[in-house]
Amino acid sequence: MTAFLVANLAPIMFGSMLLFLLIGYPVAFALAACGFGFGLIGIELGLLSPNLFQAIPDRVWSIMSNDTLLAIPFFTFMGLVLERSGMAEDLLDTIGQLFGPIRGGLAYAVIFVGALLAATTGVVAASVIAMGLISLPIMLRYGYDRRIASGVIAASGTLAQIIPPSLVLIVLADQLGRSVGDMYEGALYPSLILAGLYALFVFVVSVVKPDWVPALPLEARTLRGWRLVGKVLTSLVPPLVLVFLVLGTIFIGVATPTEGGAMGSVGALLLAISNRRLTFRMVVQALEQTAKLSAFCMFVLLGARVFSLTFYGINGHLWVESLLAGLPGGEVGFLIVVNILVFFLAFFLDYFELAFIIIPLLAPVADKLGIDLVWFGVLLGVNMQTSFMHPPFGFALFFLRSVAPNHPYVDKISGLRTAPVTSSQIYMGAIPFVLIQVLMVALVIMFPGMVTHYKADHPQVDLDKVKIDIMAPAPAAPAFGDPAAAGASPFGAPAAPSFGVPAPSFGAPAPDLGASPATPGASPFGSPAAPDFGAAPAAPATPKPPSGLPQPDFGASPAP
Numbered sequence: 001m002t003a004f005l006v007a008n009l010a011p012i013m014f015g016s017m018l019l020f021l022l023i024g025y026p027v028a029f030a031l032a033a034c035g036f037g038f039g040l041i042g043i044e045l046g047l048l049s050p051n052l053f054q055a056i057p058d059r060v061w062s063i064m065s066n067d068t069l070l071a072i073p074f075f076t077f078m079g080l081v082l083e084r085s086g087m088a089e090d091l092l093d094t095i096g097q098l099f100g101p102i103r104g105g106l107a108y109a110v111i112f113v114g115a116l117l118a119a120t121t122g123v124v125a126a127s128v129i130a131m132g133l134i135s136l137p138i139m140l141r142y143g144y145d146r147r148i149a150s151g152v153i154a155a156s157g158t159l160a161q162i163i164p165p166s167l168v169l170i171v172l173a174d175q176l177g178r179s180v181g182d183m184y185e186g187a188l189y190p191s192l193i194l195a196g197l198y199a200l201f202v203f204v205v206s207v208v209k210p211d212w213v214p215a216l217p218l219e220a221r222t223l224r225g226w227r228l229v230g231k232v233l234t235s236l237v238p239p240l241v242l243v244f245l246v247l248g249t250i251f252i253g254v255a256t257p258t259e260g261g262a263m264g265s266v267g268a269l270l271l272a273i274s275n276r277r278l279t280f281r282m283v284v285q286a287l288e289q290t291a292k293l294s295a296f297c298m299f300v301l302l303g304a305r306v307f308s309l310t311f312y313g314i315n316g317h318l319w320v321e322s323l324l325a326g327l328p329g330g331e332v333g334f335l336i337v338v339n340i341l342v343f344f345l346a347f348f349l350d351y352f353e354l355a356f357i358i359i360p361l362l363a364p365v366a367d368k369l370g371i372d373l374v375w376f377g378v379l380l381g382v383n384m385q386t387s388f389m390h391p392p393f394g395f396a397l398f399f400l401r402s403v404a405p406n407h408p409y410v411d412k413i414s415g416l417r418t419a420p421v422t423s424s425q426i427y428m429g430a431i432p433f434v435l436i437q438v439l440m441v442a443l444v445i446m447f448p449g450m451v452t453h454y455k456a457d458h459p460q461v462d463l464d465k466v467k468i469d470i471m472a473p474a475p476a477a478p479a480f481g482d483p484a485a486a487g488a489s490p491f492g493a494p495a496a497p498s499f500g501v502p503a504p505s506f507g508a509p510a511p512d513l514g515a516s517p518a519t520p521g522a523s524p525f526g527s528p529a530a531p532d533f534g535a536a537p538a539a540p541a542t543p544k545p546p547s548g549l550p551q552p553d554f555g556a557s558p559a560p
Contacts, residue, residue, distance in 0.1 A: 031356075
C-alpha cells in the first residue's frame with residue numbers, strides 16, 4: 001500500500017481535489033485542505049521535507065505584493081459604479097430606439113449594449129442582471145420569443161469575460177506570466193468577432209422566424225429625428241470615451257493595467273456625477289461588492305498556491321506534463337484534449353477556479369510545445385466563457401433566473417397579463433449561443449493571427465541573424481624566465497611600484513636586475529631565489545661589520 005501511494009500520490013491528490021469541489025466544499029478551503037493534507041502524507045512517506053511549508057509565507061507575500069492583481073478591484077469598482085448609476089438603462093433605451101424599426105432590433109441593442117457594458121464593467125453578474133431587469137420585460141412586452149430573449153441576454157452578459165478589460169484576462173495573464181496589456185490586445189478581435197456572431201445568429205432568426213423577433217411598433221418609438229441623435233450622443237459617447245481612454249492608454253503603453261483601472265474608476269465617478277446619480281449609498285454598495293469579489297479572488301489564489309506547493313513537491317507537474325505531452329498529434333492533439341477538458345470542467349467549476357487550478361498545470365506543457373502563451377490564454381478564455389452558459393449549471397443562467405419573472409404578471413405599460421419565463425426556456429435559449437462559443441474556439445485555433453497581432457508592436461528578433469561580439473582576451477602573461485618579464489606581473493597587470501626603496505634582502509644579496517636571466521634559481525620578479533631544499537645552502541657573503549665585531553656564521557658548525 002505504501003509503495004502504491006508513493007508511486008501515485010500526484011493523481012490521487014488531483015482526484016481528491018476534484019472530489020472536494022464536486023461535493024460543494026468551498027473552493028479556497030478545498031485547495032488549502034488538499035495542499036496541507038497531502039503535504040503531511042508526503043512528509044510521512046519521505047517524499048517531502050518537513051521544511052516544505054516554510055515557503056508558504058513567501059508565497060502569501062508574493063500574492064499580496066502583486067501589482068497586476070491590484071487591477072481587479074479597480075475595474076470591478078468602475079463597473080459597479082457605472083452599472084448602479086443607470087448607464088445600462090440609458091444605453092438600452094437609446095439603442096433600442098435606434099434599432100427599433102428593424103426586426104430583431106431589441107436583440108441587436110442587447111448585444112451592442114452587452115459588449116459596451118462588458119468593456120466598462122468587466123463583471124458578468126452585473127451585465128446579466130442589469131440587462132435582465134431592463135431589457136427582458138421590454139422584449140416580452142413586444143412579443144419576442146422567450147428562448148431567444150433569454151439566450152441573447154445571457155450570452156451578451158458573458159461577453160464581460162472576454163472583452164477587455166476583463167477580470168478573467170487579468171488572472172490568466174498573472175497565471176501565465178504574461179503582460180496584461182498583451183492579453184487585452186490579443187483578446188480584442190476575438191471578442192468583437194464573437195459579438196458579431198451573436199448578431200449574425202439574430203439576423204438568421206429574423207429571416208427564418210420573423211415573428212420571434214418582431215420590430216418595435218410605431219407607438220413604442222418615442223424618439224425620432226434630432227431628439228434621437230442627441231440622446232445617442234449623450235448616452236453613448238461618454239462611456240465610449242471612457243473605454244477608449246482606459247484601454248487606449250494600456251494598449252499604447254502609457255499606463256499599466258493597474259493605472260488604467262484607477263483612471264477608469266475616477267472616470268466612472270465623474271460620469272455618475274455628471275448624470276446627478278452619484279450617492280453615498282451607491283458608493284458604499286459598490287465598495288462592499290468590490291471588497292467581496294477581491295477577497296474571493298485572493299482566498300482562491302492563496303488556496304491554489306498551497307495546493308500547488310505540495311503538488312509540485314511530489315512532482316505532480318511532471319505527471320501532468322508526461323500525461324499531456326505524450327498525446328498523439330503533438331500540438332494539435334494537446335489543444336483538442338485541453339479544450340475538451342476545460343469545456344467539461346466548466347460544467348462544474350467557475351472561471352476563477354479553472355484559472356487558478358487548471359491553467360498553472362497546462363501552461364508549462366504548452367510552453368514546452370512552443371505554443372504562444374498569450375494566444376493560449378485567449379483561447380482558454382473563450383472556452384471558459386462557456387462555463388457561464390452550460391445548462392443547467394451556467395452562472396449566467398442562474399443570474400438571469402433570479403431576475404426573470406417566474407409568475408404571471410401584468411405589464412405596467414401595456415396593461416396585458418404576461419406569462420412567466422420558465423427555466424427550460426432559459427436553458428433552451430442558451431444552447432445556440434454555447435454552440436457559437438464553441439465555434440469561436442475553433443476559429444481561434446484555425447486563425448491564430450487574430451490573437452497574435454499583438455506582436456506587431458513588439459520588436460522581433462531573428463535568431464539566425466544574431467551577431468555576438470566577444471571581447472578580445474587580455475594580453476598573455478609573460479613566460480617565467482623571459483627577459484621582458486623582469487619586474488612584470490604574470491597576469492598582465494602593471495608591475496608593483498617600488499616607491500623608490502629597494503626591497504629588503506633579509507641577509508641575502510639583492511639580485512642584479514641587469515644580470516643575465518640565465519642565472520640558475522634567480523627569480524624574474526626581483527625577489528630572493530626560491531630555496532633548494534635538496535642541496536646544501538650556499539654560504540652567504542660576510543661583509544665586514546661596521547662595529548669591528550666578528551660576523552656570526554650561521555651556516556657553520558658550532559665551535560666545540
